[in-house]
Amino acid sequence: MRYTISAPSTLIVNVHALRTPSQVILEEHFSAEPWAGVKVEELAAGTGENRFVRIETGKAKELTITYKATVEVTHHLVTASQLGRVAVEKMNPGLIPYLFPSRYCQSDQLGRLAWDKFGKIRNTYERVLAVADWVHRNVDYVRGSTNGSTAAYDTVIQRAGVCRDFAHLGIALCRALTIPARYFTAYAHDLEPPDFHALFEAYIGNRWMLFDATRLVPLNGVVRIGSGRDAADAAVATIFGRVRCDETTVSCKVVEKGFKALTLKELKKKGVSLDAA
Amino acid sequence: MRYTISAPSTLIVNVHALRTPSQVILEEHFSAEPWAGVKVEELAAGTGENRFVRIETGKAKELTITYKATVEVTHHLVTASQLGRVAVEKMNPGLIPYLFPSRYCQSDQLGRLAWDKFGKIRNTYERVLAVADWVHRNVDYVRGSTNGSTAAYDTVIQRAGVCRDFAHLGIALCRALTIPARYFTAYAHDLEPPDFHALFEAYIGNRWMLFDATRLVPLNGVVRIGSGRDAADAAVATIFGRVRCDETTVSCKVVEKGFKALTLKELKKKGVSLDAA
């Protein structure tokens, strides 16, 4: 990522792959250039916590941030029937914030729409699948159609967006239906053109289940970066000051031999992909 | 609080006083009526965590929620000069979310306004005081002028609101200035007419400092209920379904003999009130 800086600014960057039991980082490298005058602070993060880097640009006029990693990801498959058995979840207090509206997911405004469209589906897993399908059918994927202030509220009307907008709308509808839902960013295999990707998770049974309303990537080809309520929590870079992003280059390759991409279609036949937190 | 329910709904209620080292609950009572058919679940909360109650209304057509407590609150005063000494805070990772925009605090949109108005003030504490003063001077307190979807974005334009709107705008401006800020609800002594109150805190030095842009209550006459990024996290009641609030009655009395209300004016002379988390 290359930035032009017109006044001393602060960036909070979130590009490091998350460390979780099912996502082990074999190797990684991070750099911010120039070093001179730029203050870089990596914030301590526990297992499963977003790995933020805080950068004070000082007098630098340009900034180049590089991150490379090799990551081993394990996915669990859960069969739909298993999910079907868990009728009502015990609500863990930690889940409550994922029921509340957030910057880009105004679930408080979507109650009537959500219950009208999905209220008759009893099974929670099928309900969220229907949400993801509805978003997929009703929103067009159009590069450049939205910007950093676009929220689920807008996407309901404009019916166009990019991955982050698809995720936000999916999340907002789930929350309106009293289903905890959260956002995450990822490096994704096979995304065309390559870029950061955004997906969403819904808490069903007693697990966070993975959904991608864009249907652009195999669900097992995803390396998780940051989670949160929405893009505000997991932005690749949050900028305080006068900074312009000039270029972002992302590349994601599968190293494993014999890797088999699991599309939603195949998953629907067999079961459902699950990411451990 | 009295509710009319037109379809089976879920409520997440947050009216219990927070338990913190400086806020000890001597006695409390909570009830939801009717009991029959209504499922009430108190979620486990650690010290300093919001105490949520989840209510499934079932077939009830009405619901009355009552909470009473006697609470002992200790306040710490910090002198402005002490705060002045702490030039830049070490950013604890737990504070990062309080820098991000949220449902009602679109700090991402307020950067130019905030830096233009407050950028020249170097001392962080004075900067936040200036924010609170600006909100007080530019926003009129007008009952009924806003509703549950009003956010800081709107208040900048409409220049009218209630306590929650004052707090949201103060928070959004702080975050735009890279100062962590959060929202909290409270029972407040001397609020006229009596109601729930909302205030905000900014993280200065290494403490959460208390601000009330409405100037309606003494800062030491406040019993903390819930904290969070904004009213979405600390709503008195979050409603999923068809529920109408018919009536809310709040009463808050000082039991202590010889209690002396500390207004912002007096605090400015002496120092600043501080709430331990």
Added chain:
Amino acid sequence: MRYTISAPSTLIVNVHALRTPSQVILEEHFSAEPWAGVKVEELAAGTGENRFVRIETGKAKELTITYKATVEVTHHLVTASQLGRVAVEKMNPGLIPYLFPSRYCQSDQLGRLAWDKFGKIRNTYERVLAVADWVHRNVDYVRGSTNGSTAAYDTVIQRAGVCRDFAHLGIALCRALTIPARYFTAYAHDLEPPDFHALFEAYIGNRWMLFDATRLVPLNGVVRIGSGRDAADAAVATIFGRVRCDETTVSCKVVEKGFKALTLKELKKKGVSLDAA
């Protein structure tokens, strides 16, 4: 209408029935009280033009506005087949503004939604009927659910509103489909509870055809007050200053003996009601 005035203010009031070839005013009376110190100016209006009254409140603290009229209304019925014959209208330049977005009808944002839902219907009249039906099915009529700043943009999401919101959404969808559409206010027979009503017209063939997405009143029981692009142009009262409306009482009775209310259902069988401009 009764107002409380807290500072010298200006009101632009639009409650007079429109004069058109098909709407003849037999008798009318208008008054604003008190007269002393209040400046009332009736603006000259041609046939078919909104009849505005401009009121400068001066030092008055209260204001009561009264309007009474007896109006003879003629309706024309056009059969659907006649409308069907007019494939594409010659676009009169005066119609162009009714294709553009306006304060409460952000048709520029609704293109994808409108074409996705209604693009396949070829006949213009049937397309607008489908729009009115869609609004009726997807929006709940809920008193008090919206306010003076609510626009079509919001109603798409919130799915609740009053007559003005139904009209705005119908108009916005028509314009997104390149069909000129406008808003009008009316006194309406049989509205329960009695109030001002709002409807919309779409320009089909070479006529303004009448639609009521709320389905609350017979289309031939309507006395037209003001037309315009949306409620901004035809507000009952536009207030510049500090004025609060305390009470509005509307009453509308059919004088004609043997009047037969024509509901949309009956009209669908026979043809369609038409108002001459």
Added chain:
Amino acid sequence: MRYTISAPSTLIVNVHALRTPSQVILEEHFSAEPWAGVKVEELAAGTGENRFVRIETGKAKELTITYKATVEVTHHLVTASQLGRVAVEKMNPGLIPYLFPSRYCQSDQLGRLAWDKFGKIRNTYERVLAVADWVHRNVDYVRGSTNGSTAAYDTVIQRAGVCRDFAHLGIALCRALTIPARYFTAYAHDLEPPDFHALFEAYIGNRWMLFDATRLVPLNGVVRIGSGRDAADAAVATIFGRVRCDETTVSCKVVEKGFKALTLKELKKKGVSLDAA
């Protein structure tokens, strides 16, 4: 202007210079290419009325629109003292719509802000000058910072925009102050880089007075294209369908020998530029 068309669409184009007594078109040329299959209809416009062209793209995949004209413009100067004499205007009914909020000028939301900032200035001309100055001081001119849905509501918060945003905010504030105000587009001498320009007019005394909150062009170097309530009425192109603008090239040269640019600074000394409608 070059467009790429992905589905049969309608464009309403407004690039012709306005014909008014003070703006005489000596020569002009308009073309849309390709001609084959593209239906172009020039709508009849009276003196002072916007000159719209309606284009049905048919099956064309590309469209190039060219307009060239030589225009003679006469400006009238009115001294500030003359304006000062006209204390209150007689409100012509035709002016009323310019008092109402519109798509991009939500004056209904800005009452408190406007009266708080400008309420104490008694002279109407000075009041509008103060509005234009305030917009100039508080909004940064930043190319690419806004898009076609940005309105005055947003600019109050974001404090950045282009000429159209400056005009919208100026208009909205005037209307909130009960001063009729309108928007117009223009070809402008000396605009750097060359582009369409947008300005605003306020009705003071009994004339439309010209203001440019951007201060980017001499007020006498302007050829008027379209007027209206805001950019919705005077958009260079309103698109119904799937059309992308690829390129816009504007060039505006002064033919007159000895032309003297009149900046706002000079005008302030002498009087004020005025455009006849």
